[in-house]
Amino acid sequence: MGFDQPTPIQELAIPVILKGKDLIACAQTGTGKTAAFILPVLHKIAQSGSSKLNTLILAPTRELAIQIDQQIQGFAYFVGISSIPIYGGGDGIIWEQQKKALESGAELVVATPGRLIALLAGGKMDLSSLQHLILDEADRMMDMGFSDDILKIVNYLPKDRQTILFSATMPPKIRQFSMKILQNPEEITLAVGKTAEGVTQSMYSVYDEQKEELVRQILSQKNYEAVIIFASTKEKVKALYKVLRKDFDVQAFHSDLEQIEREKIMADFKNRQVKILIGTDIISRGIDVVGIELVINFDTPGDPEDYVHRVGRTARADKEGEAITFVNPKDQRKFERIEQLIGMKVPQVQLPESLGKGPEIHISKSSKSEGKEQFSKKKKTKKKPSGPRPNQADDVKKQASASSPATPKPSTEQSTPKESTPSRFGQRRNVIDD
Secondary structure, X not given: OOOOOOOHHHHHHHHHHHOOOOEEEEEOOOOOHHHHHHHHHHHHHHHHOOOOOOEEEEOOOHHHHHHHHHHHHHHOOOOOOOEEEEOOOOOHHHHHHHHHHHHHOOOEEEEOHHHHHHHHHOOOOOXXXXXXXXXXXXXXXXXXXXXXXXXHHHHXXXXXXXXXXXXXXXXXXXXXXXXXXXXXXXXXXXXXXXXXXXXXXXXXXXXXXXXXXXXXXXXXXXXXOOEEEEOOOHHHHHHHHHHHOOOOOEEEEOOOOOHHHHHHHHHHHHOOOOOEEEEOHHHOOOOOOOOOOEEEEOOOOOOXXXXXXXXXXXXXXXXXXXXXXEEOHHHHHHHHHHHHHHOOOOOEOOOOHHHOOOOOOOOOXXXXXXXXXXXXXXXXXXXXXXXXXXOOOOOEEOOOOOOOOOOOOOOOOEEOOOOOOOOOOOOOOOOOOO
């Protein structure tokens, strides 16, 4: 398949999985996490010679479940191992097909939690032979409220199993949840909250009424072959689609579409029959399309981790790409938190003269002392009190980047920041490198 060398997450995770140890693995999107857990599991199944259900993989969205199943088919083509995707959103015919596929048997099942619970409740699955439970995009599943569903599923599984948790970010809630289902796990953490090195990032300070024309001008600069535009709601996705379809080869991707429509749009995008895809964060994960040249954040994502996943759609597999974010006045604080998470200042690009001026960017006193530009709604900032303030985070999680697969242990201890003043951003929801 053209794999010459393992990526860092593959090099570190594969030996741990082959040893049968539970694992928490955290690495930025686009680094080959799927192969990191699929390849060693396929190796173990091939060695065992068993044809019983061996591995259950849970994914947050149907798109990601389908993608993982397709990758398994590619990896397992010559070893006679089969997989079944189980997901909702289809009609009664798809439901019956999934049940029949389970009855016929497969070594791996890739499922979304909701549909899997329905099958388990109906007594359609025998999980007694299961040896591996893999949670992919665990942070996304937590965000979507699947934690209780996952715990229900775990109750159906044998206790003597290997549990593997993969995630692109590692907020405290993921670490706490992992302790409920993993036993003495090893931990691998690579560049948590960082974007891929091949991504060129920039931002525009804009008013909402300037966004549509700015998108037009950006898309007109060159003949892009693959672009994803992220909007905050499906209503905005539909509205922007109506505007852009007159001049560009574009499709809208949102939850109101039937499953068969979503699959066709995604297939057309992968085959370059559709060049521009507009969607919500539903496509920020679970889309493994090599060669996406440009990602545009039409709206600034509300969660810093979502920015990492959106930007991670480009510059995959060591390719290069570009990510542009539109920041309006009300989203300025959101973008501050994004820059804090990714550990860099995103360069601002001036608006084209035809669009007029955008909102001004101000530099707060604290940012000047650090040599960093920051957004602020107020031009002046009050002097910080000398003592600690309530409801402020004095600590950040310290993550040690794994340099070898040798028994790194999970740590929930907090380290004291280098500066004694409390964080200006309040209680941190995410984990960053120190």
